[in-house]
Amino acid sequence: MTAANGRRTVGADAAGGDTVAAVVRQWRAVHPELDTGPMEVIGRINRCAALLQQAEDAPLRHAGLTRPEFDLLGALRRTGLELTPGELARETFSSGAAVTKRLKQLTERGLVERRGDARDRRVAHVRLTDTGRTLVDGILPEQLAYETTVLSGLETTDQRELATLLGALLLQLEGRLNTTRS
Amino acid sequence: MTAANGRRTVGADAAGGDTVAAVVRQWRAVHPELDTGPMEVIGRINRCAALLQQAEDAPLRHAGLTRPEFDLLGALRRTGLELTPGELARETFSSGAAVTKRLKQLTERGLVERRGDARDRRVAHVRLTDTGRTLVDGILPEQLAYETTVLSGLETTDQRELATLLGALLLQLEGRLNTTRS
DNA sequence: CCATTATCTTTTACGAGTAAAACACCTGCT
């Protein structure tokens, strides 16, 4: 009872397939009456995200950045604008408090600068420094190249198909979750 | 310049599609020479995972459990065995330290019990209490029903196709990342 | 048989995110 790698596993996952398939098999053996369809989608999305986050951040780590930090810098770079902390929070899907903390660190490292608004003194405007922009522009190609190799196990047509299906799902989720504030 | 919901956005995402598509369009405008293909897959996986985690845990929260806690209980339930902390860590893809902390809380709540090993006094064996098993068996159908509605925006055939593609990707990732310990 | 090394688990110190409150400032109404 051993998986493809050397680690011993406890369950009925010897018979091939990914780890999520093994988990689903176990659940079906215990609760045959349940429809495990959703687990095969959601479980795999979560597991892929977890594995990708471990893997994909290698080029970032090399530059001393975390993914959330890079997302923040990237938002400034790809919009080409100065953004306020609130806008950065929306662009990076994180809380305002988290953005505040990240800005503090990125400012200390000289990657972004802040400037107060003349009219409305509550708001700040954040922009990339030259150093910050150079860093982003240097990392991005490496990051994309790395992601390309991570996905290289999948045919190009499958990658596109996957992107399309995920896009459709995402569209539903973003619509549903923004309206259904239960 | 407004997204489907009411929140103002800063970039060029008015033209429809999901938020990841909008981000990719911005990057392409700034760096037309880069192949943004991988972002459309990986970005969407990450974003889907983030949205699903907010949404999907509603039935769990209702039962006072976090997803990692439920994963731990679920591992015990679906294997039907007593598991050691180490095995639980592997089954739930988390660190040993995290498992230790969760076990402490779940034990205090009377959902799991521990028992020492007679032969090897380093290891502990953890099992569900009756309360714990009842809780898991009560939550699981709700959880699956909820996940079904979350995915209901996608045709059944598309869901299956998505599950298949994700399974193929996951198989690659799990193989690659377990061998390439860079 | 004892020392070294490996294994299993917990502890410690710390970093990072969150929700809620606090601040600071604007805006519109009377």
Next chain:
DNA sequence: AGCAGGTGTTTTACTCGTAAAAGATAATGG
């Protein structure tokens, strides 16, 4: 003008995860 309420940002208190070290025990090989 002045205040009530709204908005943008930061602070506070807390939770949770992690890495690394510690602790305890087992296995191996001179």
